[in-house]
Amino acid sequence: MPDTAENQAKEQPRRRQARGERRIAQLLEAAATVFCNTGYTAASTNAIAREAGVSPGTLYQFFPNKEAIAIELGDRLMHEMRDTYGEALAPIDPATTLEAAVGAAVDRFISFNCDHPVFFALMHGPDIPGRIAEEHDALHVTLLARIEELLSSLLPDASPADLSRTAHMCLGLYKAGLELVLGHEGAEQEAYIQELKNVLVRYLEPLTGGRAGREEASSRRTP
Amino acid sequence: MPDTAENQAKEQPRRRQARGERRIAQLLEAAATVFCNTGYTAASTNAIAREAGVSPGTLYQFFPNKEAIAIELGDRLMHEMRDTYGEALAPIDPATTLEAAVGAAVDRFISFNCDHPVFFALMHGPDIPGRIAEEHDALHVTLLARIEELLSSLLPDASPADLSRTAHMCLGLYKAGLELVLGHEGAEQEAYIQELKNVLVRYLEPLTGGRAGREEASSRRTP
Amino acid sequence: MPDTAENQAKEQPRRRQARGERRIAQLLEAAATVFCNTGYTAASTNAIAREAGVSPGTLYQFFPNKEAIAIELGDRLMHEMRDTYGEALAPIDPATTLEAAVGAAVDRFISFNCDHPVFFALMHGPDIPGRIAEEHDALHVTLLARIEELLSSLLPDASPADLSRTAHMCLGLYKAGLELVLGHEGAEQEAYIQELKNVLVRYLEPLTGGRAGREEASSRRTP
Amino acid sequence: MPDTAENQAKEQPRRRQARGERRIAQLLEAAATVFCNTGYTAASTNAIAREAGVSPGTLYQFFPNKEAIAIELGDRLMHEMRDTYGEALAPIDPATTLEAAVGAAVDRFISFNCDHPVFFALMHGPDIPGRIAEEHDALHVTLLARIEELLSSLLPDASPADLSRTAHMCLGLYKAGLELVLGHEGAEQEAYIQELKNVLVRYLEPLTGGRAGREEASSRRTP
DNA sequence: GATGAATGAGGATTCATTCAT
DNA sequence: TATGAATGAATCCTCATTCAT
Known part of the structure; x- marks a missing residue:
């Protein structure tokens, strides 16, 4: 041959x-x-x-052009992420606290971002701020899909529209937090990471209707 | 002549x-x-x-250059904001719910952004994402100052560092939410506004130690 | 003021x-x-x-681009031509021989081309050879219009389609001849000029039905 | 293996x-x-x-370079032409009308051009218009040689210089006509073909001194 | 102050051509 | 031979900025 x-x-x-x-x-x-x-x-x-x-x-x-580079870079990053953290981003164990789940997810995301700082640069991609252009942004699309996937097990009763909206919110919050995290170092960075986790947990907790939140994870309570 | x-x-x-x-x-x-x-x-x-x-x-x-235009524009916007919404951005009435206070603040911010769309463009301004360059960005500095001011009445026990961090978080969350709000229209836009308020309320509530949160702040309710 | x-x-x-x-x-x-x-x-x-x-x-x-330069250049050339040779390119005197009329027209065109060599370069313009793109080529359009004008007094009985076709032919023949004229010098150049005139006269003569050809200008005859 | x-x-x-x-x-x-x-x-x-x-x-x-491709292509086309239409492009029968001879030659050329559209592209080849660069253009040289050959039987009395000039003219006229022919379709294309023939016949007729023109060559006729 | 002209380095992209494998 | 990689100068065009008037 x-x-x-x-x-x-x-x-x-x-x-x-x-x-x-x-x-x-x-x-x-x-x-x-x-x-x-x-x-x-x-x-x-x-x-x-x-x-x-x-x-x-x-x-x-x-x-063929700059955008193609960004796209390929994004693709490879997504693959690497999948390779590193497994197919299901967080196969949430029902016994897991919301806090734990979110904490783990955030930790992994942040660790990934620290390993691959481009990720962040790409997320603030080619679009004019204010014009959200997800269609052209495979990175966003993929991330949103993964987040939706993750959320769907947390919020089984949510309508698709709600699910999508919540995913968008989570991604936006994460990006905002990440910016702050990356902008600081040491203890302060840790503090920001914690704050980001708090934000997400507290935002999501009331939506879960108790599921995955059996242990009343956040600091607040008053039944 | x-x-x-x-x-x-x-x-x-x-x-x-x-x-x-x-x-x-x-x-x-x-x-x-x-x-x-x-x-x-x-x-x-x-x-x-x-x-x-x-x-x-x-x-x-x-x-003298492009950046100077942006800076001056930011300055004027800050002044206009002050002129429009009063010196103290939110002279929080102790009787007010956190929810109400945040809701009012967010509404005012968003309304201001709709009146002055540049505001948003400038917030995602000249800086390289990931490099937070507050020094050069009077807009951020001023906004943070105002938010800290606002927060200090809510969180009287917080250390300056905590206060600053919380202010940074709030601003970041607001920007993230704003991006989503501006990216949608009609009912969906309203929904995103509500989500943004939820995020902020739920994030801040546990920090207030009951102050201004007397009425149980979770998602929504009608007294 | x-x-x-x-x-x-x-x-x-x-x-x-x-x-x-x-x-x-x-x-x-x-x-x-x-x-x-x-x-x-x-x-x-x-x-x-x-x-x-x-x-x-x-x-x-x-x-704004190369084409615009060519267009402006063509415009100025057309104006200069009009200024130099009068509004009606050849207000043919009925008493004039076809030979004389064509000879004069060719002489003027050639003299103009020698004064403005770009003219020729522009006529072989931006188009892919084989794809005739008159629409985009003001030079051609104007030249054709002038030639038609000229011909309409010679061939009063021709249909518009015939007139247009004849004008196209004349322009084509002229361009072909011009290429050869410009490619030679001295006596040889003169000879080519004469040949070009011969071509045009002999081509047009049978079309005129005797008009403007009263004197039987060309060498051939046999009534 | x-x-x-x-x-x-x-x-x-x-x-x-x-x-x-x-x-x-x-x-x-x-x-x-x-x-x-x-x-x-x-x-x-x-x-x-x-x-x-x-x-x-x-x-x-x-x-070795782009031009070489064009040259080889031109060579092959010339050979193919020779193979297709016989060594002597038009071994003119003394009994043939000029009209018939030219008509046949033009028809064959045009048919060849339609079969091999490159031919035309190459004729408007690499040269700068206005600079006739025959030396580098085997296509032109060969075509001219064939046309001279053809003409020499028609114009036995012409000097070499005249013969060459006439050949150049014929080729130029043909190219001009071809451009128009290829730029149109159907009946209009046919009309342009006829015009091209007319041009050549009328141009050459007076030069033949009666030979091959015995039958009165003007525009068209049916014996 | 105001204007429009001028700059020239730098942007993305192409292309004839050569080279290592 | 054949391949695909590599080149680097050249393409058109833009832009922040400065200058003469």
Whole structure:
């Protein structure tokens, strides 16, 4: 079974050499760096190429434009996230406290964000602030899907519209918290993480109708 | 050499200033429009000048650079906010429910944002996401100060650090909520406003130690 | 009547300074040179700016793109042509021979082309050869109109379709001849000019039905 | 290690050449397509390679540059033309009318152009309009030679210079006419074909000194 | 003050061509 | 041979900013 010109034709779309794959990785890494340093909007393809140590032409051999880089980067991040934290983002054990579940989720998300700072830069992506453009933003779509998935086990009675809205809220709150978390260090950072958890737990708790909240997790109570 | 029918030599310097003020207002209005349409980063000074109906040179006679425009715009917005809603943003009546206080504050903020859409654009301003650059951002600083002020009456026992952190959280949560609110319309928008209020109330309630929370603050109720 | 800010507003669209007009002329001249040297397609806006001794940005202050330069250049050429040769391109005197009329027209066209070599470059304009795109090509449209005008007095009985077709033919033949004329010098060039005239006269003569051909101009005859 | 069922060691060099020929044909076909779609100037070698389904590197293994592709394509077209229409393009029978001879020649040329649309694209080839660059353009040279050959039997008394000039004129007129023919369809196209024939016949008739023009050549007639 | 002209570096993107595998 | 990667100068065009008038 020699690899003659004939049998190559089958897999045309991805006849890529190992070097190419390496370059792509290298370019994505460079893009991550640049996105982090300057933000997505201000990042330039030339800067990415320069950071990667290649010529602009090389970049365009693998990506048709800046957005494609962001998309691919987002895709890889989502995959890495899935690989790292398992298919079901949080297969909530009914015995788990809301507090524990949210705490674990937030911890994982934050840890992931610390490992992959681009994630944050991409979340504040190409859109004009105020114009939410989820359709074009696979990252958001995927994240929202995962959060909805997670929430649906917590809020089994919620209508789809409510579920979607709650997911949007959670993601927004998380992003807001993350910004603060990343903006601080040490004990203060820890404090912000705790605050973020508090926010989410307290926001969600009344919605769960007692489920997963058997132990009355938050500080408040007065039956 | 009549210049107009108005007063001449005596008033000239003052008139010049008056005209300058008009120009500045004109430019800032134009900047607001452009920032809203394209976002701060993508907005170009030439576009602002064009929108204002003046030449680029004129713009630079009043502002040294793009950032200065944003800063001045922010300042004016803060003043307008103060003028509109009173010096103390919310001179909380001890008899008021937390829910009512937060609800009123959120309503006022949102109403202000709807009247001045730039506000939002500026909040997601020139800074690289992830790098919180409060020093350069008078808007944030002022907003935080006002929120702290507001909170200090709610949380009299909080340490300055806690107070500051809580204020940061509130502002972040508000911004996140606002983004969602502005991204929707009609009933859905109303629903997001309510969710935002819920988030803030539930987040703050446990911190108040009962003060202003006398009436059991959870989600909603009619006394 | 001081020129205050108020009375300026009227003539907004063309507030241009003398320097600007000069620059435009300079740029058009440079464009003419570059178009002649490299052809329209291969001409680059940067090359034009360089030839004009200005920066690319300056060029774009006056022209939005390369096509606009070509269009303006074509317009000016048409006007110059009209100014030089009179409104009616050839108010054919009934007493004139076809040969004389065509000869005069060709001579004038060629002389104009020699004075303004861009004319030729623009006629072989931006279009993909084979795709005739008259609609976008004001030069062609105007030339055709003038030729039709001229022909309508020669061929009063022709249908509009025939007239148009004949005009197209004449323009095509003229362009073909011009290419050869410009490609040669001295006596050979003169010979080509004569051939071009012969072609047109012999092509048109049978169409005129004797009108303007009273003297039986060409070499052939045999009644 | 079978390569195919065909003959192995002995035939290898020949097979390699055969494959090379196939590649070349493939590339030229692709080039023809691309030249037709975008014109010679705008055609990119990468696009040609892509259209041919090979890599850019492969293309450059057979052609040193873009121009070489055009030249080879022109050569092959000339050969194909010769193969199709016989060595002597029109071995004019003395008994034939000029009208018939020209009509047949034009019909054959046009039919050839319709079968091979590149032909036209190449004729308006790489040269800067106005600069006739025959040296680099084998197509033109060959065409001119054939036309001269054809004409020499019609105009036996013409000097070489006149012959060459007339050939140039004929080619130019033909190209001009072809452009119009290809730019129209149906009846209008037919009309343009007829006009082109008329032009050539009327142009050449007086030059033939009666030869082949015995039957009174003007516009059209049925004996 | 006001204008419009001018800048020139930098943006994304393309392309003929060469090179390593 | 064939491939896909690599190049880097060149493309068009934009923009914050400065300058002459």
